[in-house]
Amino acid sequence: MSQTTLPPVEKTQPVSAPSRRISDRSRAERKLGWMLAGPAFLVMLLVTAYPIVQAVYYSLFNYRLTDPENRSFTGLSNYGVILTDSLWWQAFGVTVLITVITVAVELVLGFALAFVMAKALRSLRPTLRAAILIPYAVITVVSSLAWKFAFDIDTGFVNHWFAWLPGISVDTDWFGGQASSLTVVCLAEIWKTTPFISLLLLAGLAQVPEVLQEAAKVDGATFWQRLWKVTIPNMKAAIMVAVLFRTLDAFRIFDSIFVMTAGANNTETVSFLAYRQTITRVEIGLGSAVSVLLFLSVVIIAFGFIKGFKIDLAQARGE
Amino acid sequence: MSTREKVWWWVAGVLIILYCLFPIAWIVSLSLKAPSDISNAAFLPTKATWENYTQIFSGSAADLFLPALRNSFGICLIATFVSCILSMFAAYAIARLDFPGKKLILSTALAVAIFPVISIVTPLFNLWRQIGLYDTWLGLIIPYLSLTLPISIWTMSAFFREIPWEMEQAAQVDGATTWQAFRKVIVPLAAPGVFTTAIIAFFIAWNDFAYGISLTSTSRARPVPAALGLFSGASQFEDPTGITAAAAVVVTIPVVVLVLLFQRRIVAGLTNGAVKG
Numbered sequence: 254m255s256q257t258t259l260p261p262v263e264k265t266q267p268v269s270a271p272s273r274r275i276s277d278r279s280r281a282e283r284k285l286g287w288m289l290a291g292p293a294f295l296v297m298l299l300v301t302a303y304p305i306v307q308a309v310y311y312s313l314f315n316y317r318l319t320d321p322e323n324r325s326f327t328g329l330s331n332y333g334v335i336l337t338d339s340l341w342w343q344a345f346g347v348t349v350l351i352t353v354i355t356v357a358v359e360l361v362l363g364f365a366l367a368f369v370m371a372k373a374l375r376s377l378r379p380t381l382r383a384a385i386l387i388p389y390a391v392i393t394v395v396s397s398l399a400w401k402f403a404f405d406i407d408t409g410f411v412n413h414w415f416a417w418l419p420g421i422s423v424d425t426d427w428f429g430g431q432a433s434s435l436t437v438v439c440l441a442e443i444w445k446t447t448p449f450i451s452l453l454l455l456a457g458l459a460q461v462p463e464v465l466q467e468a469a470k471v472d473g474a475t476f477w478q479r480l481w482k483v484t485i486p487n488m489k490a491a492i493m494v495a496v497l498f499r500t501l502d503a504f505r506i507f508d509s510i511f512v513m514t515a516g517a518n519n520t521e522t523v524s525f526l527a528y529r530q531t532i533t534r535v536e537i538g539l540g541s542a543v544s545v546l547l548f549l550s551v552v553i554i555a556f557g558f559i560k561g562f563k564i565d566l567a568q569a570r571g572e
Numbered sequence: 573m574s575t576r577e578k579v580w581w582w583v584a585g586v587l588i589i590l591y592c593l594f595p596i597a598w599i600v601s602l603s604l605k606a607p608s609d610i611s612n613a614a615f616l617p618t619k620a621t622w623e624n625y626t627q628i629f630s631g632s633a634a635d636l637f638l639p640a641l642r643n644s645f646g647i648c649l650i651a652t653f654v655s656c657i658l659s660m661f662a663a664y665a666i667a668r669l670d671f672p673g674k675k676l677i678l679s680t681a682l683a684v685a686i687f688p689v690i691s692i693v694t695p696l697f698n699l700w701r702q703i704g705l706y707d708t709w710l711g712l713i714i715p716y717l718s719l720t721l722p723i724s725i726w727t728m729s730a731f732f733r734e735i736p737w738e739m740e741q742a743a744q745v746d747g748a749t750t751w752q753a754f755r756k757v758i759v760p761l762a763a764p765g766v767f768t769t770a771i772i773a774f775f776i777a778w779n780d781f782a783y784g785i786s787l788t789s790t791s792r793a794r795p796v797p798a799a800l801g802l803f804s805g806a807s808q809f810e811d812p813t814g815i816t817a818a819a820a821v822v823v824t825i826p827v828v829v830l831v832l833l834f835q836r837r838i839v840a841g842l843t844n845g846a847v848k849g
Contacts, residue, residue, distance in 0.1 A: 279670065282669050282670055282671060283669075283670075283671040283672065285665070285669060285671075286665040286669040286670070286671030286673070286674075287665075287671060287673065289661040289662060289664060289665035289669075290661065290662040290665040290666060290671075290673075290674075290677050292658050292661065292662075293658040293659055293661065293662035293677070293721060293725060294662070294676075294677050294680060296658060296717055296721060297680055297681065297684045297717075297718070297721050297722065298680070300684075300692070300714060300715060300717050300718040300721075301683075301684050301687050301692060301718050304691070304692045304694075304695040304696050304699070305687075305691060305692070305695070307695035307698075307699065308691060308694050308695040311694075311695060311698070318698070366588055369581070369584045369585060369588060370588075372581065373581050373584070373585050374578065374581050374582070374585070377581070377582065377585040379835075380585075380589065381585055381588055381589065382835055382836075382839060383831065383832055383835045384588065384589045384592040384593060385588065385592055386831045386835055386838060386839070387592050387593065387596060387828060387831060388592055388595075389775075389831075389842075390775055390824075390827040390828060390830070390831045391595075391596065391824055391827065391828075392778060392779045392781075392797055392823060392824070392827070393779060393781060393797075394781050394797040394800050394801055394820075395599065395797075395800070395820040395823060395824055396595060398599070398800065398816060398817070398820055399595040399596070399598055399599040399602075399820070400595060402598075402599070402602055402813060402817065403595070403598055405813075407610070407611045407813075408602070408610050408611055408813050409613070410598075410613055410614055410615045412613070413613040413614065414615075423613070444591075444595060448592070449842070452839060452842055452843055453842075453843060455843070456843035498686075501686045504688075505688045505689065505690065507689070507690060507781065507782050508781040508782070508797075508801075511781070511785065511801055512801050524688065524689075524690040524782070527690045527691070527693075527694060528690055528693070528782070528785075528786065531693070531694045531697055531786075532693075532697060532785075532786045537694070537697075537698055540694050541694050541695065543694075544688075544690060544691040544693075544694040544695075545691065547688045547690060547691050548687070548688055548691040551686060551687070551688050555686055
């Protein structure tokens, strides 16, 4: 509403005194607001912005920790080295593959779990909720170890149990090849993080107005029609938020790779590559450049999601 | 609901419970296997034994495991405490006060939450070595704040927004001082939200692996997840599988107990923070 359309009404009350008091008060509130929220804000900037600036800076040098004397400015050549190396593209491809597979499976499975939890009998609901939190709470390293030991050729029971399936025998070496290793990695990731997605989807399901469901039912819509035409469109925001968070999370995969394959048989991911360059090989320059590229990939994914799918976080928050 | 339908919901429910608990049951079973049983290709041990647990608490693996357990508890509790205090002030300001920059703080928290940990580790590894924070508690507590602060701010401000702040004024009208009104009315209302946030933050810190493995080198500061990732048996002639499994079970117990005790609150916290923010 623009000011000009308002009729010039004679103001009956003295304006100046209270308005200054309000602005004083709001100024004090502003100050207090920043005093209280400032420290948290500052710490967040310090622990993330500073390191990433540092990483960008290091990435411009040829810098090896064991040979600090020969540190030299090389501009963008580290990026050139990485982006023309098949090792980077291999790691990038593996990361994208794991992300796409796990997020797709988790979305479907998570929706099914959320659906059962929403509809399940009242007596079963608390137990289900407690059970579904357990994979969320178990640390990734432990779940990775559990899955690794289960599929391991010496300690595992999986081969023994599933030997009747074609392609699996008692001595199938799951960690001997790329495809089978990645299968186990994906299975472990899916087990661990599906509960998180299904909790978010359950919250989304609760926001679908019951009236719409009833109306569709009265109009004679089948179960699937109601699912596709009423339920899913109404929880689009929750679905998008869940997919966005999980995609970003999956793209950073590190723990499971470290524990299960340590990058053997071309199962290295981008995070693992950055770790190996910096911490194992102490190639600070190259490692920093990989870190910056990883950071950029995550930023691009986040922006792509928010712009491309028009995720309105405010809407998802029910505002 | 017909009986037939009821049966199906029960079947679906039981399947979900099995799905969630199966890997846990397996690691517990593995931890109870004797060395001779480890490769029996069966899910269950032929005879359960506490041998692996004795090893990690007083045997050959105790030197590796016990310091790690102490580090994990200490570092995670301090990081949780610090991030709770900081985010409590921030969330109070966001929920209660009107000031420009609220959105900026929330978006920064979101940006930090999606930050790839490994991208922070690389520069920290070098910096910590230079200033002497490498392989120390403080050297892990500081980066852990990047994990715990964002989720704490989001979750807590979601909780704080639901507090009816008018009650504070009502108490003041009834004759309470500002401090009394705050302490007697707001603190009890805010406490459950703060507590839930603390539990979630603790989970996240407890789960960290990337910082733990990259910024430590000895048992001085190495937390349990990193120690587990590096477990290779006390001697090379010993098969570490059973011992690792026992250690994994011990690390899992505190979080599972917390989950079972506070499940209702945790679910509310997780979904509020992410969906309602």
